[in-house]
Amino acid sequence: MSQTPTRADFDHYMVPNYAPQQAIPVRGEGSRLWDQEGREYIDFAGGIAVNGLGHCHPVLVEALTAQANRLWHLSNVYTNEPALALARSLVERTFADKVYLCSSGGEANEAALKLARRWAHDHHGEHKHRIVSFAQSFHGRTFFTVSVGGQPKYSQGFGPVPGGIVHGQFNDLDSVRNLIDDDTCAVMVEPMQGEGGIIPADPEFLQGLRDLCDAFDVLLIFDEVQTGAGRTGSLYAYQQYGVTPDILTSAKSLGGGFPVGAMLTTDRVAPAMAIGTHGSTYGGNPLASAVALAAVEYIDTPEVLEGIKHRHDLFREHLEAINRQHGVFKEIRGMGLLVGAEMAPAYEGRAKDILPLALEEGLMALVAGPNVLRMAPSLVIPEADIAEGMARLERAVARLVAGQ
Numbered sequence: 001m002s003q004t005p006t007r008a009d010f011d012h013y014m015v016p017n018y019a020p021q022q023a024i025p026v027r028g029e030g031s032r033l034w035d036q037e038g039r040e041y042i043d044f045a046g047g048i049a050v051n052g053l054g055h056c057h058p059v060l061v062e063a064l065t066a067q068a069n070r071l072w073h074l075s076n077v078y079t080n081e082p083a084l085a086l087a088r089s090l091v092e093r094t095f096a097d098k099v100y101l102c103s104s105g106g107e108a109n110e111a112a113l114k115l116a117r118r119w120a121h122d123h124h125g126e127h128k129h130r131i132v133s134f135a136q137s138f139h140g141r142t143f144f145t146v147s148v149g150g151q152p153k154y155s156q157g158f159g160p161v162p163g164g165i166v167h168g169q170f171n172d173l174d175s176v177r178n179l180i181d182d183d184t185c186a187v188m189v190e191p192m193q194g195e196g197g198i199i200p201a202d203p204e205f206l207q208g209l210r211d212l213c214d215a216f217d218v219l220l221i222f223d224e225v226q227t228g229a230g231r232t233g234s235l236y237a238y239q240q241y242g243v244t245p246d247i248l249t250s251a252k253s254l255g256g257g258f259p260v261g262a263m264l265t266t267d268r269v270a271p272a273m274a275i276g277t278h279g280s281t282y283g284g285n286p287l288a289s290a291v292a293l294a295a296v297e298y299i300d301t302p303e304v305l306e307g308i309k310h311r312h313d314l315f316r317e318h319l320e321a322i323n324r325q326h327g328v329f330k331e332i333r334g335m336g337l338l339v340g341a342e343m344a345p346a347y348e349g350r351a352k353d354i355l356p357l358a359l360e361e362g363l364m365a366l367v368a369g370p371n372v373l374r375m376a377p378s379l380v381i382p383e384a385d386i387a388e389g390m391a392r393l394e395r396a397v398a399r400l401v402a403g404q
């Protein structure tokens, strides 16, 4: 291996489950990144909706370094101040009475699903174990969460999947009426499908799920891993919908780039996760908790949340202007700073072709499935960076249209 790692080292040393771009970013500040060659990029990808305050935000750097000089890790044999402060802050800001801390979205969802099954088992018996989820949903890459997720390509080829999982159609309440019964323990849903194509839930759909869950004593789980921690313009998307789940999962922007996850629930449900039922060595890690607390406190303010709504409007205006010029998008949608642009029929399935062109123009973006260009930038991205990023996107789209 040479002194400076290269992209070739990835193919040499890493398990081949990813195919990263050629450029290797080495430094970030706010919504800008620089690679090994010193090339600068505007970041509309945000580490897949993770860098909620951009790169190296001073508030997060301060929280991390202060904690790094104090205490790194204890395990759950002891508790620690940052974990307790984070849990209290989440409880005070949401519907929740109790919090379980972990290190990722998949882990938070794994905990949520196990909690739901155990709660139903304890309160109703063995039979109440079925989980209703939705086609195209995404809940993580553990074996339980890929099985509950609605994209079979992620669970196929790994042997038998856990049983008792059924999938309805997102935004189609009738499809759920046919699946839910006394044997159902949980309905798991993203308030806005992220990986599935940036599709916001209809308010009536979420309310209908709540009513069905109440009728059958089923736990409603909102996976807010991607939509949470300010992403949609409120701390959690459920607060905008006015529909309250029994369990909510959070990760991604919660840590602003530091790995952390949280499962939030109520006093009615939490006792099922009794001593010894579940755990994680790193859950409630002091470094992760200190950063997440700083992120939550910074994001959950009127200035930042209002700013997200304003920036959403800017994103829409710019994307619509690009579309007026080039006609590549069928629909622009999303909430807050999780924005999707679905490709027009003439460009069906070609969202990913924009990414390398955008990168060459100095812009990082994402896709959500083959047909949707996705943007999940910093929640505090400067307006000048939005304008410059969109100018670069326009050039990338023009090249797509020109067939370059």
Ligand SMILES: Cc1ncc(COP(=O)(O)O)c(C=O)c1O
Binding pocket: 048, 104, 105, 106, 107, 109, 138, 139, 140, 141, 190, 194, 195, 223, 224, 225, 226, 227, 251, 252
């Ligand atoms: C809605 C949702 N749930 C869960 C996950 C999994 O989170 P993680 O990759 O942190 O395990 C993701 C990641 O994209 C997600 O978008």
